[in-house]
Amino acid sequence: MSASAVNLVSHPLVQHKLTLMRDRDRSTKGFRELLNEIGMLLCYEVTRDLPLEMVNIETPLLPMKAPKIAGKKLTFAPILRAGVGFLDGMLALVPSARVAHIGLYRDPQSLQAVEYYFKAPSDLSDRTVILMDPMLATGNSACAAASLLKTRGARDIRFVCLLAAPEGIAHFQSEHPDVPVWTAAVDDRLNDHGYILPGLGDAGDRMYGTK
Numbered sequence: 001m002s003a004s005a006v007n008l009v010s011h012p013l014v015q016h017k018l019t020l021m022r023d024r025d026r027s028t029k030g031f032r033e034l035l036n037e038i039g040m041l042l043c044y045e046v047t048r049d050l051p052l053e054m055v056n057i058e059t060p061l062l063p064m065k066a067p068k069i070a071g072k073k074l075t076f077a078p079i080l081r082a083g084v085g086f087l088d089g090m091l092a093l094v095p096s097a098r099v100a101h102i103g104l105y106r107d108p109q110s111l112q113a114v115e116y117y118f119k120a121p122s123d124l125s126d127r128t129v130i131l132m133d134p135m136l137a138t139g140n141s142a143c144a145a146a147s148l149l150k151t152r153g154a155r156d157i158r159f160v161c162l163l164a165a166p167e168g169i170a171h172f173q174s175e176h177p178d179v180p181v182w183t184a185a186v187d188d189r190l191n192d193h194g195y196i197l198p199g200l201g202d203a204g205d206r207m208y209g210t211k
């Protein structure tokens with residue numbers, strides 16, 4: 001199978017907000033609000049090609065056929081904890097979406113993803129799953145989360161992040177060539193601790209003020 005597509009979201013609002021988030025002096029509150037706003041904008045992009053069907057409705061003046069989203073229902077799947085930063089923005093656009101929570105932490109030595117929580121709707125095989133995590137760094141968490149979703153039946157997965165490292169994209173594409181990626185930027189590289197450079201630091205810590 002050929003490598004999954006990487007969709008770079010170059011919309012000026014997304015790029016502007018990302019620059020504000022990178023600034024080391026951005027407050028916790030400001031960082032969290034921006035992540036939420038970008039979540040909404042990325043949701044708009046990742047759902048751009050959802051199929052429509054024509055349905056019969058009646059306006060106050062006339063009956064007509066009008067487009068409505070057809071096909072599979074959406075599930076949003078944030079990787080805890082930073083992925084939750086996108087969730088409210090996405091749910092604002094698709095309030096009826098279900099939510100799957102995926103708890104993974106990164107072992108600081110091995111940088112491998114360790115599962116500690118998974119709770120998802122039972123009908124994942126009938127749903128389009130939007131997997132989300134702001135940072136695609138080593139790709140270990142994203143790969144593990146996509147594998148968990150597939151084990152639980154998901155067959156149609158899209159991955160949304162804010163920032164990606166080339167190493168993370170290559171890793172993710174090699175393990176999940178069927179899962180397309182949406183990102184606002186691809187940065188230069190990872191440092192020895194698996195952080196994206198220039199990046200924006202630890203997204204979870206910056207969202208919740210834990211450092």
Ligand code: URA
Nearest residue numbers: 137195196201202203
């Ligand atoms: N996770 C983060 O929060 N930041 C990085 O740069 C890499 C992984």
